[in-house]
Amino acid sequence: MSGWSSSTGRGWSLRGGVALLVTVAGCAEHAPPRIGLVLGSEGVRAAKLAVADLQAAGGPRVELRALSGAYGSSAQIALQGAESLAVDPGVVAVVGHANSSASLAASQVYNARRVVQIAPTTTSPLYSQAGPYSYRLVGSDVHQARFLVGRIARPTAERLAVVYANDDYGRSLRGMVVAELAARGARPVYQGPYAERETDGTEVVRALAAAAPTMLLWLGRSAFFSRIADSLHRALPDLQVLATDGFGSETVGMGKNPRFTGVRYVRLVDDTLPALRALRARYVALGGVAMTDQAVLTYDAVMLLGAAIRDVGPDREAIRRWLDQLGRGRAPFVGATGAISFTPEGDRAPTYVLVTANADPAPGAGR
Known part of the structure; x- marks a missing residue:
């Protein structure tokens, strides 16, 4: 499945009755740049929220192009989905895929086509060698x-x-x-x-x-x-x-x-951060479900790309250079999960927290 309808699903609307749409801007002379998305429902919801927040903050016009049917672990499906996004000239970067197997398979396409890939939760050690266009928001296993x-x-x-x-x-x-x-x-x-x-x-x-x-x-x-x-x-x-x-x-x-x-x-993230607690609480209020680590990191990935597009425009190569400069000549991007910068291999420094199910306050519960 590609593209989006204007419907966002039951329970997902902004306060004040404004629908949470995938497209941030209305009609314009030139189509807004698109961010490809290859994740499951939790990632899609988080990406929609990030796009709405970009709009509210006066950020760049951005659309999402989702391939929800390609988010599984099949290498063949991941390759097909990656090719579909990479040959779309309107797609300036991709957030995905949902797991290490798919991210690794798809990285071959993204690096060959020179499209930035940000994998929210891919943890395979092999991903560090995926190529200069592949980044991730978590550390290696x-x-x-x-x-x-x-x-x-x-x-x-x-x-x-x-x-x-x-x-x-x-x-x-x-x-x-x-x-x-x-x-x-x-x-x-x-x-x-x-x-x-x-x-x-x-x-x-x-x-x-x-x-x-x-x-x-x-x-x-x-x-x-x-x-x-x-x-x-x-x-x-x-x-x-x-x-x-x-x-x-x-x-x-x-x-x-x-x-x-x-x-x-x-x-994979530190829930003691005030910005992250506030984001989780807002997410629960909007949808009635907990915000998983994948959802949180997807939100940060879309916001990160929004900042890149704002600073250097919707150019694939310029976005890659912008990401490489974070923490090295350019201040790290501060997201809900904290400061974001990357090693030369595209890895983010790991942050881990051990929690106890049903004992620690539920994420987003306002602790």
Whole structure:
């Protein structure tokens, strides 16, 4: 799917009854520059909010061109979507894709076509070598693995189990986490994958129960964990769970699912920042759902590109140079998630926070 209708979905409107539209400006002699978007619904909502905020602040005229149907992990679909955006002369930059596999695949097209790509939550270490037009707003999983293992007070005193999503995200993290554990003299008593689309997690629970760990490192997402949480608790009632950033979701963020209670998981952004707390609260008020880390970082990516277009115009190469200069001759861009600048590899310095599901205030709850 490409383009947008004027409808923004139930619950998404600005205060005062003004519709939250994708197009910031009305008709003009020249069409406004377009930012490509290849994300799921949470990213789309955040991008719309950013475009509306650009308008309210008197920023540049910007439109979004979304390929929501191309946001999955399929490399072929990612390549097709990237090509569609890259050959569109009105698209000056792209925010996406939704995960590391798709971002890596699409980066080949964006770098060949010289289109800036900003990946909000891509964490694969390989992305650092994607090319000079590929940037990301989070650190590599090398840093997350080190952070996660560092939160275990005494790794050698725990019986550790590692369960990981059987995809590029989970397998990559599993290798780095196990290496970090080994460096600290710890070896898991169990390691095993799960498939995201698997509906029956009996085998996973049975294997964990047999291994009898005291701590589970969950390198995956919350949807599958929710399916096995009850039976896992019955089998291992005292099990501690430590999860990576993929665990976060709108459902987890709202703090209403008892199956997630007590799970500690990594957040990619610092929720103590006043600007971020205010943004999350506004997002919840507009849509009734929590603002995930992907949504927050998508918002910052669109605002960042808006600032670039304001300063240097809607030119692909000028936007790339502007991004490269952040923190190196040009002041870092200050977004809701803090100061943004990039290494020569297009990476942002990592920021991680460990939170506890259903215990810490829900993001955007006005804490």
